[in-house]
Amino acid sequence: MEWLGSTLLKAFWRPGLTSVRTRYHADKTRLVRRYGYEEKLWCGGVLPRTKGKELPIPEYRPANPWTERRALFGQNDYIDILGPGNLHPVKTLYTVPSWIRGVHGSEYHILLRKRKMWAKTGSPQTRPTKWKDMEKRIGYLYRFLNRKTKTGRSDQ
Incomplete structure (x- = not known):
């Protein structure tokens, strides 16, 4: 009985051929992605080209050189x-x-100087996150300076 099943299987069953790849590049079909989506940025070349609209040109307004800040x-x-x-340049800042x-x-x-000046004000209570970040940075710099920087040579 086994020989009957194997001979029938050999006689009638043939493996199917499925081609996964196409033979030529021109035969490939592209999958359409984002159907209906319209790109708002211009990706077509050097100059921006609008569809029938002219680009707005801003009105020219010269700067006033005699404003207080510039003068x-x-x-x-x-x-x-x-x-x-009697006046040091630092006092003019x-x-x-x-x-x-x-x-x-x-x-x-x-x-360190900032912490010394801010500690007397209400800054630690009014801005606790900023105060904590400053304390963390001071701690990091303290550890860095003590561990990573070289000091003068000692004769011990």
């Missing part, structure tokens, strides 16, 4: 040379925060 720019640059000598004004040093020294 007084650099007025205190030579105050230490040309002035009477009005827009700079007080903990940065006239500081010589690294980020760590500036943050």
Whole structure:
């Protein structure tokens, strides 16, 4: 009985051929993606081309060179040379925060100075997240400076 099943199977069953790949590139059909989607950005070349509309050109307005900000720019640059000598140039930095004004040093020294000045105000209670971030940065810089930077040679 077994021989009957195997001979019938050999006689009638043939494996089907399924071609996964197409023979030529031209025979391939593209899958249409995003059907109905209209691209709003121009991807067609160097110049933007609109469909029948002209591009808006902004109205030319020249800058006023005599506004207060532009007219007084650099007025205190030579105050230490040309002035009477009782005013230091650091004192003329009005827009700079007080903990940065006239500081010589690294980020760590500036943050220490800022912490010292802000601790007396209500900053730790009013801005706890900012205060915590500053404390974390000071801790990181403290550890970095103590572990990673080289100091002078000791004779021990």
